[in-house]
Amino acid sequence: MSWNQSSLLCLGLLLQLSLLADCSLKSEWTSNIPRRINGEAPAPSSGLRLQIEQRYVVMDNGLLQVTLSKPQGIVTNIKYNGIDNLLEHHNEEENRGYWDIFWKPPGVRKGEREKIHGTSFNVIKEEEGQIELSFTATWDLSIGNKSVPLNIDKRFVMLLGPSGFYTYAIYEHLEGWPDFNMDNTRIVFKLRQDLFHYMAISDQRQRIMPMPEDRETGKPLAYSEAVILTNPINPELKGEVDDKYQYSCENQDCRVHGWISSDPPVGFWMINPSIEFRTGGPVKQDLTSHVGPTTLSVFVSLHYSGEDLSMSIHDGEHWKKVFGPIFIYLNLAPADGHVTKLWEDAKQQLLAEVQNWPYSFPASNDFPSSDQRGTVTGQLFIQDRYLLKENIPADSAYLGLAAPGDIGSWQTESKGYQFWTRANSDGSFSINGARPGNYSLYGWVPGFLGDYKYDLNVTITPGSKVNLGDLIYEPPRQGPTLWEIGIPNRSAAEFYVPDPNPEYINKLYVANTTSNNTVPVDKFRQYGLWERYAELYPHEDLVYTVGTSDYSKDWFFAHVDRKNEDNTTYTPTTWQIRFNLDNVTRVPNEIHMLRVAIASVTGSQLLVHLNNTDSYPVFSTSIIGRDNAIARHGIHGLYWLYNIQIPSDKLTVGENIIFLTQSRHMSPFQGLMYDYIRLEGPSTSI
Numbered sequence: 001m002s003w004n005q006s007s008l009l010c011l012g013l014l015l016q017l018s019l020l021a022d023c024s025l026k027s028e029w030t031s032n033i034p035r036r037i038n039g040e041a042p043a044p045s046s047g048l049r050l051q052i053e054q055r056y057v058v059m060d061n062g063l064l065q066v067t068l069s070k071p072q073g074i075v076t077n078i079k080y081n082g083i084d085n086l087l088e089h090h091n092e093e094e095n096r097g098y099w100d101i102f103w104k105p106p107g108v109r110k111g112e113r114e115k116i117h118g119t120s121f122n123v124i125k126e127e128e129g130q131i132e133l134s135f136t137a138t139w140d141l142s143i144g145n146k147s148v149p150l151n152i153d154k155r156f157v158m159l160l161g162p163s164g165f166y167t168y169a170i171y172e173h174l175e176g177w178p179d180f181n182m183d184n185t186r187i188v189f190k191l192r193q194d195l196f197h198y199m200a201i202s203d204q205r206q207r208i209m210p211m212p213e214d215r216e217t218g219k220p221l222a223y224s225e226a227v228i229l230t231n232p233i234n235p236e237l238k239g240e241v242d243d244k245y246q247y248s249c250e251n252q253d254c255r256v257h258g259w260i261s262s263d264p265p266v267g268f269w270m271i272n273p274s275i276e277f278r279t280g281g282p283v284k285q286d287l288t289s290h291v292g293p294t295t296l297s298v299f300v301s302l303h304y305s306g307e308d309l310s311m312s313i314h315d316g317e318h319w320k321k322v323f324g325p326i327f328i329y330l331n332l333a334p335a336d337g338h339v340t341k342l343w344e345d346a347k348q349q350l351l352a353e354v355q356n357w358p359y360s361f362p363a364s365n366d367f368p369s370s371d372q373r374g375t376v377t378g379q380l381f382i383q384d385r386y387l388l389k390e391n392i393p394a395d396s397a398y399l400g401l402a403a404p405g406d407i408g409s410w411q412t413e414s415k416g417y418q419f420w421t422r423a424n425s426d427g428s429f430s431i432n433g434a435r436p437g438n439y440s441l442y443g444w445v446p447g448f449l450g451d452y453k454y455d456l457n458v459t460i461t462p463g464s465k466v467n468l469g470d471l472i473y474e475p476p477r478q479g480p481t482l483w484e485i486g487i488p489n490r491s492a493a494e495f496y497v498p499d500p501n502p503e504y505i506n507k508l509y510v511a512n513t514t515s516n517n518t519v520p521v522d523k524f525r526q527y528g529l530w531e532r533y534a535e536l537y538p539h540e541d542l543v544y545t546v547g548t549s550d551y552s553k554d555w556f557f558a559h560v561d562r563k564n565e566d567n568t569t570y571t572p573t574t575w576q577i578r579f580n581l582d583n584v585t586r587v588p589n590e591i592h593m594l595r596v597a598i599a600s601v602t603g604s605q606l607l608v609h610l611n612n613t614d615s616y617p618v619f620s621t622s623i624i625g626r627d628n629a630i631a632r633h634g635i636h637g638l639y640w641l642y643n644i645q646i647p648s649d650k651l652t653v654g655e656n657i658i659f660l661t662q663s664r665h666m667s668p669f670q671g672l673m674y675d676y677i678r679l680e681g682p683s684t685s686i
């Protein structure tokens with residue numbers, strides 16, 4: 001990778017993670033010298049050692065020792081800094097560090113969870129600077145549906161230098177093998193309960209966590225993942241809500257997370273150097289770390305998206321994909337340093353890993369090195385004549401390569417690789433390290449409606465540098481904006497997010513002047529906000545008046561149903577948008593255009609009426625959406641855009657009302673989050 005590319009990459013990462021570091025110090029990060037943070041280097045290691053026993057294999061680089069079961073390839077022991085095992089040694093060996101899969105044959109509703117057990121063990125590399133081990137599970141017809149029809153090769157790599165180890169896996173389905181769906185695959189680490197109590201996901205999202213027992217003694221809420229801690233071991237946590245979904249994160253942000261032990265001062269980190277092997281693109285959300293102490297790296301899942309993201313193998317097709325490598329990083333605080341330094345150091349290590357991506361060490365031919373990959377550059381402009389005569393540089397646009405498909409299809413793409421970047425302020429962009437293949441170039445621009453897709457396929461060959469030049473995105477538009485609600489950026493965060501019910505608090509998301517969090521972090525991650533709608537609007541539904549209402553106060557972030565007095569049934573709700581028109585031209589066939597962009601939807605039907613709800617709706621969806629982002633405290637799920645034509649002669653001079661009804665009402669989690677709504681007048685010559 002050239003310096004230029006890597007510094008661009010580094011810049012991109014800085015933009016996304018707002019990590020403060022000097023990107024020009026590349027050589028320092030990539031150095032292979034073992035280090036102790038701010039302190040003296042540990043005793044020089046005597047090189048890499050591999051010890052192969054009857055039932056175990058042990059990799060050691062002088063800093064840590066990783067034991068795997070043989071031939072299964074389950075991580076049973078991680079010895080570090082004199083601690084015998086960082087993993088929970090009270091758990092069965094099976095249940096410490098493992099890859100697993102949730103899969104189902106076609107037509108089956110509920111899948112099986114299967115831990116991936118190797119049946120054959122091989123040493124791929126045993127060199128001075130690298131150990132690479134392979135644990136393979138092979139499928140054949142005699143196994144039938146007792147096991148997922150995949151050949152899986154789990155790799156574990158240890159290098160001389162960094163205090164950690166890498167893992168990746170190659171999944172392959174051969175032609176003619178049975179079809180199946182994969183709903184989830186991930187790697188899981190269960191850490192020592194007596195050591196790891198402090199969890200960190202981002203600069204703002206860090207806290208002392210409850211213990212697993214606290215969840216058992218607690219009171220379950222509307223679903224089993226959420227409990228109130230009634231009798232926690234740490235009394236300071238009493239009365240708080242615990243729910244692993246409160247610690248979810250978008251792929252683009254979820255690059256390093258993990259746990260800190262204060263005594264001894266040790267950190268255990270999941271570092272995700274790339275998102276190329278994850279499904280659903282940069283804003284797909286997933287679990288990170290949670291009570292256990294558990295740390296995950298999730299490669300495929302239905303979270304915040306639903307069945308649409310289930311990876312479906314059909315017609316006996318051939319499919320192969322490499323998940324990872326990811327890096328499990330361990331660090332140690334200096335004797336005089338605060339343990340939170342471990343988080344700062346883990347972020348630095350993430351930058352080092354990103355600088356080294358694509359890694360050159362994986363021995364598998366299925367992982368192309370940097371010179372076998374290609375680059376796509378260009379500059380994106382927005383053409384929206386009703387906004388500005390000139391083209392507008394697509395500042396901070398998201399641009400990505402994913403499997404060829406329809407506009408926006410990357411959101412639910414689950415079989416291939418995706419390569420994303422953010423454009424600079426002038427709209428220029430560079431997508432680096434793309435694997436050879438045929439792709440579509442997709443994108444969207446925060447602040448603008450809709451999805452971009454480049455007209456032609458983009459073909460990457462080893463070493464190719466594709467320059468697409470100037471590109472133009474014309475967002476959906478037919479006429480001038482008469483009014484708009486919200487910001488078109490695929491999130492409902494700008495709307496009114498209520499304070500949580502005082503009985504359902506997670507203190508992490510409460511403003512705290514003592515700790516400088518005067519503005520609460522991600523308030524939308526509190527439990528139970530959906531119930532607050534009925535408290536705010538007990539009898540009459542929300543009415544938004546264009547010109548006087550303020551969407552940050554008067555537009556509830558989620559269009560939910562209302563619980564009835566029996567506490568078990570729910571009533572649909574209908575919101576109103578009231579607006580005045582000074583004039584309506586009566587040109588035959590003229591239309592106004594209502595744009596409804598949706599940031600999340602679950603089991604809902606949206607009906608749009610004009611004037612009154614008795615008449616036939618001007619628009620209706622079928623029952624759509626399964627992203628479940630309301631229950632999971634996401635502020636968005638998948639993105640939907642509806643362009644609704646309203647014959648202009650249906651509008652009147654004076655007050656008009658648009659009614660938005662969500663008609664489904666079986667559960668409190670059915671509902672939708674709007675991203676942005678706009679009414680455009682008929683096209684005019686400009």
Ligand SMILES: *[C@@H]1O[C@H](CO)[C@@H](O)[C@H](O)[C@H]1NC(C)=O
Nearest residue numbers: 104105106107108144145146
């Ligand atoms: C697994 O295969 C057996 C034998 O072919 C069949 O009876 C059974 O229904 C299958 N199970 C599933 C979950 O598909």
Ligand SMILES: *[C@@H]1O[C@H](CO)[C@@H](O)[C@H](O)[C@H]1NC(C)=O
Nearest residue numbers: 436437438439457459460461
């Ligand atoms: C890309 O598409 C072209 C034309 O459709 C085809 O010839 C080529 O094999 C494809 N390349 C890859 C890597 O799939």
Ligand SMILES: *[C@@H]1O[C@H](CO)[C@@H](O)[C@H](O)[C@H]1NC(C)=O
Nearest residue numbers: 404405438439455456457458
């Ligand atoms: C792009 O590639 C896909 C899949 O290879 C193919 O079906 C489609 O026709 C291609 N589109 C264009 C415009 O070449």
Ligand SMILES: *[C@@H]1O[C@H](CO)[C@@H](O)[C@H](O)[C@H]1NC(C)=O
Nearest residue numbers: 446487488489490491493494
């Ligand atoms: C959308 O805009 C709101 C308000 O500025 C902001 O809070 C939110 O983070 C933005 N979301 C995205 C995905 O850009």
Ligand SMILES: *[C@@H]1O[C@H](CO)[C@@H](O)[C@H](O)[C@H]1NC(C)=O
Nearest residue numbers: 507508510512513514515516
């Ligand atoms: C606010 O922050 C201080 C200092 O970090 C902490 O001691 C206190 O418990 C916090 N209060 C709440 C309500 O989270």
Ligand SMILES: *[C@@H]1O[C@H](CO)[C@@H](O)[C@H](O)[C@H]1NC(C)=O
Nearest residue numbers: 340512513514515516517518
């Ligand atoms: C709060 O912010 C100020 C100024 O940035 C800083 O000096 C102080 O240490 C911070 N306090 C805490 C508790 O983080």
Ligand SMILES: *[C@@H]1O[C@H](CO)[C@@H](O)[C@H](O)[C@H]1NC(C)=O
Nearest residue numbers: 531563564565566567568569
């Ligand atoms: C419904 O719940 C409220 C609040 O918990 C309670 O006051 C009320 O009695 C309940 N109503 C019924 C019919 O159970």
Ligand SMILES: *[C@@H]1O[C@H](CO)[C@@H](O)[C@H](O)[C@H]1NC(C)=O
Nearest residue numbers: 480482580581582583584681
């Ligand atoms: C019609 O009304 C719109 C918005 O109320 C206004 O922007 C536009 O100038 C008016 N057009 C005419 C011809 O009066």
Ligand SMILES: *[C@@H]1O[C@H](CO)[C@@H](O)[C@H](O)[C@H]1NC(C)=O
Nearest residue numbers: 610611615618649650651652
């Ligand atoms: C709304 O009311 C106006 C005036 O009463 C009428 O002309 C128009 O057809 C109505 N539109 C619909 C969709 O019912």
